[in-house]
Amino acid sequence: MPPRLPLTTASLLNGLSERYVCASCARKATRSLTSPRTEPARQSKHTSTAPLIRLRDGKPRRQAYAKQDIQGLPRLARRHASNATLASATAINAPSSVPPAYRELHQKLIALQETAGSYVDLARLQLAARSLEGDDPVSGPSAARKLARVLLSDALSDEERWEQEILESIHDGRDLLLRYGDTDETVQSNPLVKTLNVPSPYLRRHKLEILVTGLSFSSGPSTSNERRALEDAVLVPSLTTPNSQGGRVGFVRYPVHKTILVAEGISSAVQYGSLPPGLADGGNITAALSVPLRSTSGADSAEEEASANSVDIDLAVHALELFRTSKANGAKFSKEWQTSRVGTLAEWMAGSAESTASGLRPAVRGLVASVLSDTSKSISQAEEAGNTTVIAGTVSDTKRQSLESAIASWSGSSHRDLQLNLDTAFATSPSWRRTTWWRLFWRIDDVTVSASDVLRRSWLTESEQALAFLSGRILETGLATPEQLRDAAPQLIKGSEPAEANKAENPAQRRESVAELLQIPSMLARVQQESGVNAQFSPPWPQSINLSRQYMIRTLVPELHRKAQALLLTSLSTIGGSAALGGWFYLATGGGGLYESGAIVALGLVWSLRRLQKKWSSERESFAVTIREDARGVLGEVESHLRKLVGEGGRATVRAEDAQSWQVARQALKECEGALSKIETKR
Structure with missing residues (x-):
């Protein structure tokens, strides 16, 4: 031109x-x-x-x-x-x-x-x-x-x-x-x-x-x-x-x-x-x-x-x-x-x-060189803008170190909360004292209420509140999104599918469940009634502690209540059997074996009560150990998840498509410059 x-x-x-x-x-x-x-x-x-x-x-x-x-x-x-x-x-x-x-x-x-x-x-x-x-x-x-x-x-x-x-x-x-x-x-x-x-x-x-x-x-x-x-x-x-x-x-x-x-x-x-x-x-x-x-x-x-x-x-x-x-x-x-x-x-x-010796006019040569130079500058500016955006979107190491220290502090205080609050609850809590072995005879139905009360009041309650505050700090720095924080729910207990899942479903009942799915309010109420989890409550922090607590209330507490009922029934059966045996012996001896009959009844009573005391104390201790270990596992998973978010989150990267386009453009530009240099070197 x-x-x-x-x-x-x-x-x-x-x-x-x-x-x-x-x-x-x-x-x-x-x-x-x-x-x-x-x-x-x-x-x-x-x-x-x-x-x-x-x-x-x-x-x-x-x-x-x-x-x-x-x-x-x-x-x-x-x-x-x-x-x-x-x-x-x-x-x-x-x-x-x-x-x-x-x-x-x-x-x-x-x-x-x-x-x-x-x-x-x-x-x-x-x-x-x-x-x-x-x-x-x-x-x-x-x-x-x-x-x-x-x-x-x-x-x-x-x-x-x-x-x-x-x-x-x-x-x-x-x-x-x-x-x-x-x-x-x-x-x-x-x-x-x-x-x-x-x-x-x-x-x-x-x-x-x-x-x-x-x-x-x-x-x-x-x-x-x-x-x-x-x-x-x-x-x-x-x-x-x-x-x-x-x-x-x-x-x-x-x-x-x-x-x-x-x-x-x-x-x-x-x-x-x-x-x-x-x-x-x-x-x-x-x-x-x-x-x-x-x-x-x-x-x-x-x-x-x-x-x-x-x-x-x-x-x-x-x-x-x-x-x-x-x-x-x-x-x-x-x-x-x-x-x-x-x-x-x-x-x-x-x-x-x-035209020059190579046959290329200076104006054309200057135009080609100018176009290639402008293209190189445009690619460099695009790369610089992309890198600047990455740097601006990356959270500084100072904030990461501060949050790492906050996570470590939260973990230590959570373990202290677990130890002190559970020890206090198991030692002095009126609710837990109602589950002693000798009160099972008239408070057998209070086992579920008492155990659930211990979990709701003393199982990582302060840690959950501190976790909400810590999650807010992480969200503020841009290291994670609410969805990423909610993904910290742990794998609760493997193989813990309810027994109802193994049962054959009634086709009529299934059709009724599908119909109930259309009623969203009633379905949400049913989910909360069966699992204890409010499906509409979705706060921007990990729900691991809350979900683990609800899971234990729905699985461990009913299991503890079932064992209490089984032990009490066994004790009553033993006591009743020994009493019947003593009465039969008394009648068989024509009233002459009164002391022997009383000894049989007393032996059955003492043995059954001792067995009830020993077995129930073991179950209570096993329940306490289980919830402690579950709490430690939940705390470990939440801590590792938070550390992963702080370490890997908030790091902006150049899109692969952009990096590939820059590389392809650089290669095409290099080929054009090589072709131009070949023309200039011709005589």
């Missing part, structure tokens, strides 16, 4: 090393620098200070020049008597380039754009607002078109129709694409860009196409990302196209190989000064600042004081017209052409089309 000529800003005072001045002062200062041999008509052209290049950033100009009384000052001091100031481009402060008669209307149009942007045709509204800025509302893009005309014109031939079409295309409203071709050829209409066939030897010889378009950017301090975005906007301009009847516009990106930033006028110089330094360094982007460069006598000529990017487009146009008027003006034409520095831009553009 050939280079383009975008419409941008210029730094007029960068070339003349002067401060910003108002329009009237600039005219006077320019007249003082103009050669005495210059005709008045040419002099008026060089003194134009209208903002010929506009940066269409959707905002009005922010320039207001304070005028001062400078009539009594010397000529040199008069050039610096008026300083430029910047004013906010709001509905109150309109740009100074708007004539006073149109300023109120301009402010209202800008306010309409901000408040009713979805109801108006934004493209036409912005065009109307720009048309109010200055006496000549369409003079902005003319500098770029004049430069394109001068570059493509043949000085040896007369002026052709296409030269005027280039200048008149500014009224079309579209961007302009210049390519080699016969003017009689039919060009397909395009809403994005106006294509113009130009039979220019320059385009044919160097195989170029030139795109003349605008550039939008916001002034102010620029960061590296903003600089890169601006560079992309310069090398890949966006062409606007309407896409609906409501006035909305769309954008089509049009990449180019090289770009010339063309600017003319003080307002363009102000906007050019806000560009990032080094943007127009002459690589793929350069600048053309249209300022008067007509040579004068002396060491302080305007040509010598001007910057390297300064050109004099009007002087080049004058030289072209002068040579076409008479071929005898060749020497003057050559002098003015060299003074205008337009030939330097022509050489810079043509250099991009010359």
Whole structure:
């Protein structure tokens, strides 16, 4: 793709090393620098200070020049008597380039754009607002078109129709694409860009196409990302196209190989000064600042004081017209052409089309290298952003160590709670004392209530409360989610399936259970009644202690009650049998064996009571040992689960898909760089 000529800003005072001045002062200062041999008509052209290049950033100009009384000052001091100031481009402060008669209307149009942007045709509204800025509302893009005309014109031939079409295309409203071709050829209409066939030897010889378009950017301090975005906007301009009847516009990106930033006028110089330094360094982007460069006598000529990017487009146009008027003006034409520095831009553009020894044009090579460089930067930025996100989402080691200490403290206090509270409950609890062996005869039904009361009141109650607080700290640091904390429920007792599960289910009963599933409240009540667990209670901390307690109440306590009943029944049976045997012996001896009968009854009674005492005490001790061991197991599982969450949780990792995409992109980029290096090494 050939280079383009975008419409941008210029730094007029960068070339003349002067401060910003108002329009009237600039005219006077320019007249003082103009050669005495210059005709008045040419002099008026060089003194134009209208903002010929506009940066269409959707905002009005922010320039207001304070005028001062400078009539009594010397000529040199008069050039610096008026300083430029910047004013906010709001509905109150309109740009100074708007004539006073149109300023109120301009402010209202800008306010309409901000408040009713979805109801108006934004493209036409912005065009109307720009048309109010200055006496000549369409003079902005003319500098770029004049430069394109001068570059493509043949000085040896007369002026052709296409030269005027280039200048008149500014009224079309579209961007302009210049390519080699016969003017009689039919060009397909395009809403994005106006294509113009130009039979220019320059385009044919160097195989170029030139795109003349605008550039939008916001002034102010620029960061590296903003600089890169601006560079992309310069090398890949966006062409606007309407896409609906409501006035909305769309954008089509049009990449180019090289770009010339063309600017003319003080307002363009102000906007050019806000560009990032080094943007127009002459690589793929350069600048053309249209300022008067007509040579004068002396060491302080305007040509010598001007910057390297300064050109004099009007002087080049004058030289072209002068040579076409008479071929005898060749020497003057050559002098003015060299003074205008337009030939330097022509050489810079043509250099991009010359093939190297490897057959690859510098513009193409630069484009490929720029694309590969930008791709490498994008991959690096993506990797850096991913790693930054991982680091930001990872909990620090300091917080982990603090939580590790808190878990260790909780574990120690939980074991002390288990030892002290259970010992106290088994030793002094009134509920547990009701289960002594000699009270079984009249309190056999209190075994379940007493054992359940011990579990509910003394089995890791304080530890469960402390666990809720510790879980809150873990959730606060982001090391785990409530679902992960709830997954700490231990494997209670293997093979502890209820006996009912082994029984064959009645089909009618199963159908009834399925029907009951549709009644959610009744089903939840039934689950709580059968298991003791509230299915609706789901706190954000491990439920291991609560579930283990409910499990023991539903399994160990009924088993203890069953054994108590069996031992009591055995004792009563033994006592009854010994009493019957003693009575039979008494009757068999005819009343003579009274003492022997009493001895038999007493022996059976003592033996059964002793057996009941021994067996029941063993069962109670076994129950106490079981719940202690279960408590230790639950505490161990909860502690290990919490330590695992603290050690492994809260560590963000790069997604495997992202890492793989970066690796694939790096490999493809490396292959492209290798292919480019092979082409460059060919001779």
